[in-house]
Amino acid sequence: MDLIDPDTGQDIQVDSRRWLLITWADIVAHPDPEERRTHRLAGTEVDYAGGIKLTDRPRHR
Secondary structure (H helix, E strand, O other): EEEEEEOOOOOOOOOOOHHHHHHHHHHOOOOOOHHHHHHHHHHOOOEEEHHHHHOOOOOOO
16 A cells, blocks of 8 residues: 655555554544654554454353
């Protein structure tokens, strides 16, 4: 994917994870540049291990 790097203004190639980090920071749109930077670093902090725990448990008969 092509995207504009928010730090440099240059076109960059990104994978889906990096795209999500940058896009999430744009959605949050925090006015403080440092806070926006932390959103860009943390992204949505999706916890895949925690998500696996939320799947259906095997049903016993």
